[in-house]
Amino acid sequence: MFHPLPVFIGLRYLRGRSGDKFGRFVSYMSTAGITIGVMALVTVLSVMNGFEGQLKHRILGVIPQAIVAGDAQHAPDVNTLANLEGVTGTAPIVSTDSVVQSPKSISAGKLLGVDVGAREPIREFMVRGDFDLLTPGSYNLVLGRKTARDLDVSVGDKVRVMITSASQFTPVGRIPSQRNFTVTGIYDTATDVDNQLMFGNLNDVARLMRLPRSQPADLRLFVEEPFNVPILEKVAESMGYEWSDWRALRGELFQAVKMEKNMMGLMLSLIILVAAFNIISALIMVVMEKQSEVAILKTQGMNHNGIVALFVVQGASSGVIGALLGGVAGSVLALNINEVMAIFNLSLLGGGLSLPVVLKPEQVLSVVIGAIALSLIATLFPSLKAASVRPAEALRYE
Known part of the structure; x- marks a missing residue:
């Protein structure tokens, strides 16, 4: 050869x-x-x-990958945002920091108001109860397993949800907006998300946050590749929307x-x-x-x-x-x-x-x-x- x-x-x-x-x-x-x-x-x-x-899958697939916020005069355009390259879906959402109190303990986390008729990845990780019970006016709540364990509550128990960013004046002074919720579901992702995210109905959470009826809900974006959100951020900001994404919660991780x-x-x-x-x-x-x-x-x-x-x-x-x-x-x-x-x-x-x-x-x-x-x-x-x-x-x- x-x-x-x-x-x-x-x-x-x-x-x-x-x-x-x-x-x-x-x-x-x-x-x-x-x-x-x-x-x-x-x-x-x-x-x-x-x-x-x-x-x-367990963290970025559960937490909101990107949230676009507008106002009463400039509401997020669902059709335009849904057709952006890399966006696989949208859903209305409201979110706020909250404190949850049970008869035995207290915990804090982020409360997400979601539409049960829209796409919600947390359904995949439900271990007890039913996510679809988060109907308008029911004031039901879905907790992570770690949060439920810390509060020593289970499905059917009641907890008090308090939002410090929305307060009201009373004869005894200014107190946070609060209301009793019933725990109707527990999820488990086997990550620290379990003691940070709580889910309620979109209308119930918006009412607890004392949002004006004229203010539209924010728009949650589901993206094909979460690491590409900086590209989408530039597009959304060029349209005049406020932008937040998973990097604020899990970027360091x-x-x-x-x-x-x-x-x-x-x-x-x-x-x-x-x-x-x-x-x-x-x-x-x-x-x-x-x-x-x-x-x-x-x-x-x-x-x-x-x-x-x-x-x-x-x-x-x-x-x-x-x-x-x-x-x-x-x-x-x-x-x-x-x-x-x-x-x-x-x-x-x-x-x-x-x-x-x-x-x-x-x-x-x-x-x-x-x-x-x-x-x-x-x-x-x-x-x-x-x-x-x-x-x-x-x-x-x-």
């Missing part, structure tokens, strides 16, 4: 001679280091993707997750970097050993670029093989990590919970390409050093 001469000689050097055991050992360790580094990076990134996906993901990727990339230094070491030893052969190749007519390509092929082969093996092994391990952990009786989350995994092919491809590129860069210095060999000096004592 025909190969270009530098490729043919480079692959032959890669196999090495039977007496060059140490050089082959260093080369094999370089390949193994890159394989382990790529495998670990692919596995960890896939698990981090899974955790990020769960957070997006997802920034922390992103930073942790980047730091884990950086630390695991150091494994690949160390393996690349092994490629440099192994290739320098080969160059020192092959000086006379390089000199002979030059006297036979091989040019500077051919010598460089020869040693690049030899050094980069370890990186290519290691990156490909690591990419395949990492993908297989990521997809079966829970089964592997079960074999060794390990449980990182406890309670029999499994690790969430989202394997992204484009991410695996970028890791593999990055490892190959790093191994190619590592071969440049030894290859250029080999190309600078002078035949007369190298063959002087031959």
